[in-house]
Amino acid sequence: MRYRCDRSEKVRVGVIGGGAVGLLTAYFLSAQHDVTIYVRRQEQKSVLIQQGVVVEPYVRKKSIKVKCIEDMVEPDIFLICVKSYHLPALLPSLESIRCPILFMQNGMGHIKWIKEAALPSNIGIAVFEHGVRKINDNKVLHTGVGRVRVGAFTEDDLDILHYVSLLHQDVFPFYQEMDWETVLQEKLIANAVINPITAIFQVENGVLLENPHLAWMAKKVCEEVATSLGQPWEKKWEYVKGIIQSTKENRSSMLVDMDHCRKTEVEEILGYLLDRAKEEIPYVHYLYHSIKALERQKRGDVEW
Amino acid sequence: MRYRCDRSEKVRVGVIGGGAVGLLTAYFLSAQHDVTIYVRRQEQKSVLIQQGVVVEPYVRKKSIKVKCIEDMVEPDIFLICVKSYHLPALLPSLESIRCPILFMQNGMGHIKWIKEAALPSNIGIAVFEHGVRKINDNKVLHTGVGRVRVGAFTEDDLDILHYVSLLHQDVFPFYQEMDWETVLQEKLIANAVINPITAIFQVENGVLLENPHLAWMAKKVCEEVATSLGQPWEKKWEYVKGIIQSTKENRSSMLVDMDHCRKTEVEEILGYLLDRAKEEIPYVHYLYHSIKALERQKRGDVEW
Known part of the structure; x- marks a missing residue:
């Protein structure tokens, strides 16, 4: 193991993906580290080179x-x-990488795909808890300060955990987790409850607790999902309610x-939950088809 | 029993309620019979007296x-x-009525309330299968020609079945049914499937078969409702699909x-189905809370 504990050490970071998460992460890490952001579209590359990364509501714009x-x-860490659904296309190009990912x-x-890919690198699984919304190709809005919680695969x-302290900043904290699966499951439960219901009813997160009928649904879905994952649902419902409260003004990513x-x-x-469920999970099943139905209605004849 | 089989006989009909069903029924029956329509609001009474009843797409307007x-x-028949939810307020005033209702x-x-009211009249239960939409206080649109299917309570x-042949017209048919409960349940199943899903997704009835995810839902709800009512669901799904097809351009009453x-x-x-269900009916339960949630979002602070 190479332990590098000098917090001032500059790390070469490769951020793959120029979406909301990638831009926010690149923005904060570039304050201390040598960051390169990798994007797919030439158009976004040009905008980022010309205009840098802007994160509202902060004043300073950054060149990356x-x-x-x-x-x-290959940097020190990737x-x-x-987004999850872009991973299958990306994973083959990571097979020759030796640095931690x-x-x-x-x-x-994504866990299944990472397992199947059997990459030679050290692999870490992170749960990204910031609230962030993409405005355009070089601009995001930081709607909620959270944490990046990292566990070894x-x-x-x-x-890979060695990088947690190197990347950590007070304004963009990295935390070490022993059990990424539980942390990821907790976030999955919150996502499974908050995302589809807010998208179907077109409401901000907070309405899930203000409208008693949506609160009934949220609780039912939480119970079903947690139970299906073998977790104590009352405790998870307290957790999900906390997330709803602290993000009450936010519009969920699915919305x-x-x-x-x-x-x-x-x-x-939801597809993941349906795949792994051993019993009928009707509320999740219904929500899954609701979102698919709405996607279909919205996109009309356009194929994604 | 007073059998009056002369089809040309003029019957005094009292139609209570000036909604879509009442106006359409009064319009057609007034071609042969002496119809009085009873309304709650003075405003609607004035409009109906001044402008008569108009049923689009028909040309002739009728004074009633x-x-x-x-x-x-008291007429010959009421x-x-x-609407169902107005019955509890109306039933006491029917206790002194002697003519068939x-x-x-x-x-x-409504069946429970009718049972509890124990009215002295002959009671009939009708299933109204026409497509009709109210445009304003004296105008409706006849969107689908159907039947009025009548059974003795x-x-x-x-x-009361004697009136079936008296009221029958080819353009507004009345049919006699031996088992109103089955007929009503069949319509209930169709309503439970079509109304909430079209209202939540804001689509015309036909989309329930065109969008495969909505079709999945419709079938699931049909299965759950029919099974809960002790009926063979595959047969009922064929029936519901037929209704969706024949009303595919329509917007459901709930929408x-x-x-x-x-x-x-x-x-x-849906509330009725939840009340009488002996087992969990999750899809109906979810739809129930969806509609209640939307009602709440829509009406804002206005109390009904």
Whole structure:
């Protein structure tokens, strides 16, 4: 193990993905580290080079190195910030990478793919708890300060935890977790409850507790999901209520995706739960088809 | 029993309720019979007296006697065309009536109230299968020609069936049914499937078969409702699909009520099913709370 505990040490960070998570992460890490952001579209690359990364409500704009994914150069650590459903296309190009790789996807669907890919690197699984919304190709809005909680994928991957303290900043904290699965499941439960109901009823998160009928649903879905994952649901419901409270003014990512007629992460969240459930989970099943139905109504004839 | 089989016989019909069903029924029956329509609001009474009843797409407008409900005069038969949730307020004023009374409500919730009221009249239960939409206080749109299917409430009520042939017209047919409960349940199943899903997703009926995810839901709800009522669900699903097909351009009454921020019949349809269900019916339960949630969002602070 190479332990590098000098907090002032500059790390070469490769952030793959120029979405909300990637831009926010690159913005904060570039204050201390040598960050390169990798994007797919030439158009976004140009905008980022010309205008830098802007994170509202902060004043300072940051210039960050930008490359296209084809031009990948191995840094000290890769942070994978693409949406789950883009991982299958990306994973083959990570097979020749030797540096640690930290995955920052939502849901749990990506775990299976990471397992199957059997990458030679040290692998970390992160849960990204910040509230962030993309405004355009170089601008995001930081709607809630959270944490990046990092666990080693297996016992062979413990080396990656060394980077937690290196990347940590008070304004953009990284935390070490022993059991990423529980942390990811907790976030999955919150996502499974908050995302679909807010998207179907087109409401901010807080309405899930203000409207008693939506509160009934949220609780039922939480109970069903937690039980299906083998977790104590009352405790998880307290957790989910806390998240709803602390993000009450926010529009969930699924609602925002729907508003912009973009593909949602329904497969990664509800599809994953349906796949792994051993018993009928009717509320999740209904929500899954509701989101799929709305996607279909919205997109009309356009194929994603 | 007084059998009056002369089809040209003029019957004095009292139609209670000036909604879509009442206006359509009064319009057609007034071609042969002496119809008085009873309404609650003085405003609607004035409009109906001044402008008559208009049913689009038909050309002829009809003048029909109009009275307020307080000024009720006993006719040969009363047709009760108010919404289910108005019945409890109306039933006491029917206790002194001796003429036959035909109830034309949706759902099954009204049956309990009729039983409890123990009216002295002959009671009939009708299932109203026409498609009709109210445009304003004196105008409706006839969107689908159907039937009025009539059964006697109990064996003591068989006399009322005599009116079926008297009221029957080819353009507005009345049919005699031996088992109103099955007919009503069939309509209840169709309503429970079509109304809430179209209202939540804001689509015309036909989309329930065109969008595969909504079709999945419709089938699931149909299965759950039919099974809960002790009926063979595959057969009922064929029936419901037929109704969806034949009304594919229509907007369901629940969708229209929601569009106009009006109270829906969710209690009479889904609430009734939840009340009588002996086992968990999660899809119905979810739909029930969805409609209640939407009603609450729509109406804001206005109390109905």
